[in-house]
Amino acid sequence: MKVIDLHSDEKNLIKEAAANNRHAQQRLYSKHSGKMLGVCRQYIKDLHLAEDVMITAFMKVFANLKNFEHKGSFEGWIRRIMVNECISYLRVQKKVGFLEDEYYKEESFNNIESNLSVDDIQNLIDSLPEGYKMVFNLYCIEGYKHQEIAKMLDISEGTSKSQLCHARKMLQEQVNKLKNYENGTE
Amino acid sequence: MEPNKLEQDIKKKLGARSITPSPMAWDRLDAMLSVAEKKENKKKPIVMWLSMAACFVALLFAGIFYLNRESSNVKNGIDDGSTVVSAPEKKVENITPAVIKEEVIMETAAPIAEVPVAVTAKKRDNKVQPKVIIKSQPIPGLPQVETPKQEVAVNTPEIEKSANIRPSKIKVDAAALLASVDKASQNPTQHTSAVAVAPGPAKKTIDVNANTLLTSVEGELDQSFRGKVINSIQKNYNTVKTAVVTRNRE
Numbered sequence: 171m172k173v174i175d176l177h178s179d180e181k182n183l184i185k186e187a188a189a190n191n192r193h194a195q196q197r198l199y200s201k202h203s204g205k206m207l208g209v210c211r212q213y214i215k216d217l218h219l220a221e222d223v224m225i226t227a228f229m230k231v232f233a234n235l236k237n238f239e240h241k242g243s244f245e246g247w248i249r250r251i252m253v254n255e256c257i258s259y260l261r262v263q264k265k266v267g268f269l270e271d272e273y274y275k276e277e278s279f280n281n282i283e284s285n286l287s288v289d290d291i292q293n294l295i296d297s298l299p300e301g302y303k304m305v306f307n308l309y310c311i312e313g314y315k316h317q318e319i320a321k322m323l324d325i326s327e328g329t330s331k332s333q334l335c336h337a338r339k340m341l342q343e344q345v346n347k348l349k350n351y352e353n354g355t356e
Numbered sequence: 357m358e359p360n361k362l363e364q365d366i367k368k369k370l371g372a373r374s375i376t377p378s379p380m381a382w383d384r385l386d387a388m389l390s391v392a393e394k395k396e397n398k399k400k401p402i403v404m405w406l407s408m409a410a411c412f413v414a415l416l417f418a419g420i421f422y423l424n425r426e427s428s429n430v431k432n433g434i435d436d437g438s439t440v441v442s443a444p445e446k447k448v449e450n451i452t453p454a455v456i457k458e459e460v461i462m463e464t465a466a467p468i469a470e471v472p473v474a475v476t477a478k479k480r481d482n483k484v485q486p487k488v489i490i491k492s493q494p495i496p497g498l499p500q501v502e503t504p505k506q507e508v509a510v511n512t513p514e515i516e517k518s519a520n521i522r523p524s525k526i527k528v529d530a531a532a533l534l535a536s537v538d539k540a541s542q543n544p545t546q547h548t549s550a551v552a553v554a555p556g557p558a559k560k561t562i563d564v565n566a567n568t569l570l571t572s573v574e575g576e577l578d579q580s581f582r583g584k585v586i587n588s589i590q591k592n593y594n595t596v597k598t599a600v601v602t603r604n605r606e
Binding site: 200203207 | 363367375376
């Protein structure tokens with residue numbers, strides 16, 4: 171019963187927010203802004219810029235609330251808008267470059283178990299080149315397929331695969347380095 | 357390339373992460389939303405005015421198109437709403453072919469005697485007038501009757517209205533004329549439409565189709581000339597109308 175109540179509550183909230191009810195909009199913002207800023211931060215290194223992008227994306231969310239059909243989860247819908255906004259921001263800033271490299275190796279990476287903190291993980295991702303980072307985020311965290319990524323980033327499917335392959339390789343190297351540093355072997 | 361444990365760990369940790377935005381973030385978003393709402397409200401009257409202007413322009417174009425079509429129709433001699441003057445087909449007997457070239461019997465509302473008439477094209481000031489002049493011809497054996505001259509223009513309602521019916525100096529006694537016609541039409545072999553003008557052994561009948569005659573005349577007319585004629589007739593009609601109105605007022 172509680173789940174149903176929550177669902178209907180969110181539905182009403184969305185309906186009111188779509189009718190430009192500022193209070194409902196603020197409630198929706200308060201509910202989702204934390205997570206969405208986290209999403210934006212995955213793509214944009216600077217937190218202030220990430221916040222700017224999040225605000226712009228929320229503007230789009232409220233402008234298009236009438237088009238939300240309540241078929242999927244509302245959070246997933248907002249997340250998609252955030253990701254698209256981050257991609258378009260990085261494109262406008264010309265921070266992303268993709269080498270049309272279709273070389274990739276279908277190999278399984280070493281299953282490294284890590285006890286890395288969120289900040290460490292973010293630092294590792296931040297250290298990746300923008301192209302690698304974007305494909306890695308889209309594939310491994312957001313769960314998009316290579317075909318979808320290729321369409322979103324206007325690259326070939328092979329390029330997407332190769333970018334992911336390079337990103338994984340780099341990440342593993344860095345994790346290994348970090349482990350060795352912690353163990354005092356390096 | 358399946359995600360390994362490291363990737364799953366990254367996904368889990370980053371997915372659950374929440375970064376609290378700065379307190380000013382909502383204020384900025386609120387301000388942006390207010391501006392967007394104002395813009396949207398401003399757009400509505402602009403759209404309304406634009407749609408009204410579009411409707412006005414559309415109506416204007418439709419009117420211009422309609423007027424152009426009307427004028428072109430008048431130039432081409434096609435007038436949808438007007439009546440076309442056409443003489444009905446009637447049998448005409450020509451008694452004296454040397455004198456009368458072609459005979460056209462015009463059906464009129466008044467019981468006027470059907471008299472053979474000549475159709476001629478009248479020239480005025482080096483301009484061919486598209487008029488069919490119906491002249492009465494003296495018929496031997498009948499009392500001297502002179503029918504009023506009728507000038508009929510083809511395919512123009514204005515002309516029909518302003519058909520110049522000039523009364524002749526000699527007045528026509530309609531009764532006498534009818535009597536004479538009745539006499540002549542006592543011959544059982546002839547219908548009422550055919551007029552027996554004078555008895556005689558050498559009767560020559562020429563059937564004239566008024567429509568074909570008019571069509572042939574029409575073909576000879578120049579388009580621009582037709583327009584000029586229409587204009588002149590309109591002018592005359594207006595003059596006559598003004599004169600009549602002035603007279604009535606007086």
